[in-house]
Amino acid sequence: MTTSTPPQVSWARADARRIHRQFLDEPTDAPPAAVAAAMLGAHAQVLSAAELSVALRTTEATRADVRAALWEDRTLIKTHGPRGTVHLLPSADLPMWTGALSAIPSGTNPMPPDVRMTAEQTDQVLAAIADALTDAELTVDELTEAIVARTGPWAGDRVMEAFQDKWPRWRQITHLAGHRGVLCFGRDRGRKVTYTNPGVRPAEETAALAELVERYLYAYGPAAPRDFAKWLAAPAGWATGLFAGLAEAGRIEEVSFDGTPGWVAAGDTAFPDQRPARGVRLLPYFDAFTIASQPRARLFPGEAYDRALAGGQAGNYPVLLIDGTVAGVWHQRRSGKRITVTVEPLESTKPLSAARQRDLEAQAERVATVLEGRAELVIGPVAVGPHA
Numbered sequence: 001m002t003t004s005t006p007p008q009v010s011w012a013r014a015d016a017r018r019i020h021r022q023f024l025d026e027p028t029d030a031p032p033a034a035v036a037a038a039m040l041g042a043h044a045q046v047l048s049a050a051e052l053s054v055a056l057r058t059t060e061a062t063r064a065d066v067r068a069a070l071w072e073d074r075t076l077i078k079t080h081g082p083r084g085t086v087h088l089l090p091s092a093d094l095p096m097w098t099g100a101l102s103a104i105p106s107g108t109n110p111m112p113p114d115v116r117m118t119a120e121q122t123d124q125v126l127a128a129i130a131d132a133l134t135d136a137e138l139t140v141d142e143l144t145e146a147i148v149a150r151t152g153p154w155a156g157d158r159v160m161e162a163f164q165d166k167w168p169r170w171r172q173i174t175h176l177a178g179h180r181g182v183l184c185f186g187r188d189r190g191r192k193v194t195y196t197n198p199g200v201r202p203a204e205e206t207a208a209l210a211e212l213v214e215r216y217l218y219a220y221g222p223a224a225p226r227d228f229a230k231w232l233a234a235p236a237g238w239a240t241g242l243f244a245g246l247a248e249a250g251r252i253e254e255v256s257f258d259g260t261p262g263w264v265a266a267g268d269t270a271f272p273d274q275r276p277a278r279g280v281r282l283l284p285y286f287d288a289f290t291i292a293s294q295p296r297a298r299l300f301p302g303e304a305y306d307r308a309l310a311g312g313q314a315g316n317y318p319v320l321l322i323d324g325t326v327a328g329v330w331h332q333r334r335s336g337k338r339i340t341v342t343v344e345p346l347e348s349t350k351p352l353s354a355a356r357q358r359d360l361e362a363q364a365e366r367v368a369t370v371l372e373g374r375a376e377l378v379i380g381p382v383a384v385g386p387h388a
Helices: 011-021 032-039 047-055 063-071 091-102 119-133 140-151 169-179 205-220 225-232 236-248 288-292 303-307 354-370
Strands: 076-080 086-090 158-162 165-168 194-196 252-257 260-265 280-283 319-322 325-335 338-345 374-379
Touching: 011 205, 032 047, 032 063, 032 076, 032 086, 032 091, 047 063, 047 086, 047 354, 063 076, 076 091, 076 169, 086 091, 091 169, 091 205, 119 140, 119 169, 119 194, 140 169, 158 169, 165 169, 205 225, 205 236, 205 252, 205 260, 205 288, 225 236, 236 252, 280 354, 303 325, 319 338, 338 354, 354 374
Parallel strands: 338 374
Antiparallel strands: 076 086, 158 165, 252 260, 280 319, 319 325, 325 338
């Protein structure tokens, strides 16, 4: 019996491949939905950040193009994705996403016992949501009325603590409704959010999970089961079993990633040479690349870990990426058409070379173009905190 040594993959090679597959080295002329597919979704809790994430990976798209894909072409859907957070996902991939997300084991219910819903009540509310939102766009208040009419007053009891207010009981499963494919966001009605039913049938769970793992490893591999679990906010033990089953089925294979076991999609073992990824990029809040790339300490080396992360959580600051690693933070402020982009390089990267400063100027211009404004670049301290 003979055993083969797993392929050796360094951080620099893995990082360079991830950056290439994210269109962060060479922007693409692909449409927004294709870009979002490559990213495995764009985090859209702040929609303007998602618009930047997608458009900055393209050669010419602006926020208007992303909005057209979302609200006119409907090739993008705004819904609850990984970790239950709001994402832009390709409409064509929604059966896979809903099938996979529905299969993730639920953790301990964080709600107080008197707020929780039973399994039967959950099913009733999900059916009510699906029915009420079919061919309709309803505000939260309108949807609450429709759910109560179909289930009973208990669903509308204002018992959930939320932002110094009380929300109706049913809202604790809003993200679950998104994962089951019966709820997504509609167009805003003035300042009010609306919901609609995307009319999607979730794919079979086992096949959907296998496809999601393969896509995740294609975009962000090599990765360990714990990385996949963290990205999804899923149980680590469940992810370990999932990876073991896919490895046994020949769907994924092991490599040595900087001396530790990692996984890639079967046959996807080609990586760039040892040179690190080159270039300067500005990435907005909660960009998919900074959220999903692991190990985080390699992407945020040294002082970047303290300056650009909030308690170890990625995404709270827009980041300056130089040669594949985080090398600073930035902030943008709009005044009319003028968009002031303030970039604070880390001490280890100061002063920027003339070539890097030219690249940074081009990135600031691209940010302003996406936002349909004029750029003003300032290199100096970013005084605002996370989420500013």
